[in-house]
Amino acid sequence: MATFLYRLGRSAFRRRRLVALIWVALLALAGAGAASAPVATSSSFSIPGTEAQKAFDLLEERFPSAGADGATARVVFKAPDGQKMTDPAHKAAVGKAVGELKSGSDQVADVTDPYTVQAVSRDGSTAYVQVSYKVNGMELTDATREALKETGEEARAGGLTVEIGGDALQTVPETGAGEIVGVVVAGIVLVVTFGSLVAAGLPLLTAIIGVGIGVSTITALASVLDLGSTTSTLAMMIGLAVGIDYALFIVSRYRAELAEGREREEAAGRAVGTAGSAVVFAGLTVVIALVGLAVVNIPMLTKMGFAAAGTVLIAVLIALTLIPALLGFAGKRVVGRKARKAAEAAEAAEAAGGAPAGARPNLGTRWARFVLRRPVAVLLVGVIGLGTIAVPAASLEMGLPDDGAQPTSTTQRRAYDLLSDGFGPGSNGPLMVVVDGDKAAADRTVTDIKGLEGVAAVTPPTPNEAGDTSIITVVPKDRPSSVETEDLVHSIRDTTGDDVLVTGATAMNIDFSQKMNDALLPYLALVVGLAFVLLMVVFRSVLVPLKAALGFLLSVVAALGAVVAVFQWGWLGSLFGVEQTGPIMSMMPIFMVGVVFGLAMDYEVFLVTRMREAYVHGERPGEAIVTGFRHGARVVTAAAVIMIAVFAGFIGSSEQMVKMIGFGLAVAVFFDAFVVRMAIVPAVLALLGRRAWWLPRRLDRVLPNVDVEGEGLREEPAAGEPEDGERELVRA
Template identity: 60%
Template sequence: MAAFLYRIGRLAFRRRWTVALVWAAVLAAVGLAGMTAPEAEEEPFSMPGIESQEAFDLMEERFPGAAADGATARVVFVSPNGEKVTASENKEAVEAAIAELGDGTQVASTVDPYESGAVSEDGSTAYTTVTYKVDAAGLTDASRSHLDESLEHARDSGLTVEAGGDAMEDMGGPSGTAEAIGVSVAAVVLLITFGSLAAAGLPLLTALIGVGISLFAITALAGPLGLADSTSTVAIMLGLAVGIDYALFIVSRYREERAKGRTAQEAVALATGTAGSAVVFAGLTVVIALAGLSVVGIPMLTEMGLGAAGAVVVGVLIALTLVPALLGFWPNAILTRKDRKARRAGGAPRETRKVNGGTRWASFVLRRPLPVLLAAVAGLGALALPMTDLQLGMPGDEAMSTETTQRRAYDALAEGFGPGFNGPLTVVVDARDADDPKAAAETVSGRIGGTEGVVSVSPAQFNESGDTAVFSVVPTTAPTGQETKDLVNTIRGDRPGIESEAGATFEVTGTTAMNIDVSEKVQSALVPYLLVVVGLAVILLLVVFRSILVPLKAAAGFLLSVLAALGAVVVVFQQGHGADLLGVETTGPIMSLMPIFLVGIVFGLAMDYEVFLVSRMREAYVHGERPAQAVTSGFQHSARVVVAAALIMIAVFSGFIGDSDAMIKMIGFGLASAVLLDAFVVRMAIVPAVLALLGERAWWLPKWLDRILPRVDVEGEALTRPAGPEAEPAEKDLART
């Protein structure tokens, strides 16, 4: 591997114009394809294999043209203090508002609250549901503006008017603020790390080129493959992250080789052969983690994972080819100012410093490995304890800021109609085989209505064929409450008896039931996902490091850091400790996709740091250093780079904490916490402590396994081995160089 990548790096250096033009052509080609591609239609969220999705599909089949996935806006009218919405003046204002709302070009229907009984018992609150012909993604700006203007006109009458529902969601996509913050902080960190504008700018330039190629490619494929907007968002985030990291590692090794007195061409080739090997295997671990999201069985996660994995592959290819080519254009500009002055003056190149912050920290850990290990594990364990109280769900309008109309509408409905009103269950009765479909639907409705925890059941609505009915069930508790989840399980548990009595089948769906089913599916898929991803990564690291214990230590350290990060998320977003500091106004269940999303992304980044750091230790060990010396050498050369890469990632993810959306805050906080804990506690403390305690045993590998495993030479042993008559062609070539 090292010899092959050595040749790649040297060829890219020599043919730098060709390499640069090829990448420019690729960027132009995919850019043209992306800009001319037809706009992709937003695919509705789907979750195969769960009851609520099957019921939803049945509704679409039996109620054609009913726009089961059409966007809705629930508009709430609250009368002034002491008045009622049924008073003549207020009633006229409500009816006028409903008439104006119904004039929208994409509106399918509106409901009169006075005719449908959508008025609270005390008469203070009423609501109407505006149903659109298209889903939320299909709403035009004109329709959204019409909705906002109608709400403002209604407020002029003196009523309190708020609105919720998916029609109110902001579909504009990410603002780019977090990415801008990440790039800005990355530039500062790189400038401090390298002390050169050129060295700081090169990783940013190549990362942005890689992100551009990935983004345009996803845009071009979005239409034919039906990719969601979230696919490009995650690809941008991770493409930027690994693109900077991988280029950073190559450039850092190049500067190190130049400081030893090597020519620019030789330094580029050696950097690509050694650091490039680490980049290849680090990239493979990230790809495994992201592509492994497909085992969960959620189409959206599969798309996000594969799209981001593609961006990582592009980042690896750019690091191995374009970075060496650009180093060929500016071989000395990348160096520090002192080195450039020394070379212009004809002086000797500066030797790499023997003692730096990395070596001092490594020496500290090596002197007292057991206390450091125990303290780090105890700290992560304490942070992980709240994870045992993890409750999954899909926070809705109740998790939004009270400054939003969605949250105020949610609170008004809960106060006027009860907490369960915001999360009604939808029951679909399939009476196609029943002798009397109406009687069957009434039986199902009556039995469910008599279940403890149910406030009311709406009249059943039949399709044109009269063989399928739909009705709503309002629970007594909030949508995210455990009692509501228990109610759904109770209704489904009573199904055999109810269906036997009614002679028809039924299924439970609706947003609340869908969220419950999604949470259960994700929770059940988490362990298989971990087994697949961690298992494959351990095998890969086994090949890279030729050790049994190092890969197991890497996997165990990752599990500690990700569990601790999830524990921190539970403490803040579920239990509410420190929530005010982050602007979190309402606590509740953790977003269902959060744990598996966190595991997938952080695992890839954690293995990046593991490969970058430990590959230098392995390289030093293979070249004759004792285990303790190898640990110190690894920290001397890689600690600064790993710290810089981690700080960049933390800055990128922390940018999302300032978002007004509670779920975005949660994702940003979770990712930033995980990277912080993994890079600075696991990789910087636990890794050297464990290696110090293991000594020679850390690199032990059974002889039979040593014979079976392929030799990939990630440590670059072939690049320093003397070439004899029987040497491989690559080694002879290296010797001549």
């Protein structure tokens, strides 16, 4: 592989104009497709194999209107203190609002009258109007939303308290300026790392091009493939982080090759042949983790994983081709002025007969030697520290957010609270019970459900035209995300027969959470197993991949503990903009496991391949650890800081899921890069010694030799030089 990538890097360097033109053309083509594509909407949400989904499918067949995936709004009215919504003036105001809602937009499907559907609280203080739309929330026009808001404003002018809940006011999530700040921080870190604006600009430029192509392609295909509005946000988050990091490693290796006196084209080829090999395998681990989300069998999550994986593949291809092409354009400016002067001074001293300067100990070297002197202490501090942070993960509660998780400043949250006060907490998440049978079966079901604990109200059955299916609405006593409501759903399913199905948003959330829990262990086994084999191929070792997997599990559990502490318990919540605590989103753990595993293996591959390279070239195990840190610690540190900055930038998102994932990934990268890879890994390798690189002979014969260390490049003649004049590959 190293030889192939070496030739690819040199070819891209020589044909830099063609390579750059191809990538610019791809960016323009993807941008044109995105500009002409329909606006992305919320993807259809389905959970194959669950009872809630079976009920929805049955409704679509026999109750087309009830099964429609349209947006809804609840306009909640509350009378002033001492008054009731049944007062004539207030009834007239509500009647006027109902009429305006019906005529306000042609996207409205139905509007209920609270005085005819018993939507007035027992004390008469609160009433609500249910508005159903023909399209989902993301497809509602601005005029429709404005009509809804104006109706509420007019009713408020008459002295009523009016709040609007539901998903009709849902908009595309805003990420604010956070991701821009993340890119700025990345730029600063790159300038400090390289000491050159040109070298710092290359990773940023190529990452933006890669993300531009990936996100534009997702946008162009969103309508055709039913991709949700958050898919592009997550693809941008991951693509930007890995794109900068992959380019950073290749540019860094290129500068090291130049420092050893190689010609620019030769340096580009060797940088791609060595660091590029690590990029390929690091990218493969990320892709495996993201594509592996398909085992959960939830279409929305599968599409998110494939979209993000596609963006990662683009980042890998750009690092292998566009980076060497741009290095050809950059010339000597890729090396900072200070570094150029130092190199010229060293060459002059060597020409004058002086000895070449040896490698100076840097911070990475000093840290590696410190760990080698105290491996047991470093290992214990790292493991105990992360284990302590992981403790809150034992209290993890999962669910999907409803309006009760919104900030109290939003009208959706205030509408939620008004409904809870007037009708009980369960009114915000009624259960829809579908009976596949005649009226007698439906009546028996109503009787059975009324006898269950936790039921606040049960409506009479509503049959379809054929009379073979009925809908029953059950209002729980407790809020939708409570354990009591979950127990009620299970009680209804256990008490009634197979011809009775429980669905609705609340039941769907419960089934979704259960499916995510059931899929977590199989997903972990698949992803860790495949990556373990991949890392065995890379490192020619059994213990190094095992150590990498165990270190990942430690960092991801610690990150989950931090997420629980902030988003569920509320610790330091105000610092991260968490206005309302609640259960952790069901997809958060498995999604974070997938993404963090891929990213964690990035640092494992980049850092440990330098150690492996030094070891196979004759250094003792301890010396190889120091060499790996001398050449890789600064770059890995910069890459981790950049990735943390990019992820942390998404904490400012208005979308709770994006905010939570941004925080979780930023914390996980911090733990994995600075505690696991920088402390625990060298401590374990120091304790293992030569045993770390042990591989059974049978496996050694079976596993392919991909030559990540670039051993084959020792025999590649440099451009313009005879083969016997080839310099030895420098382990820079």
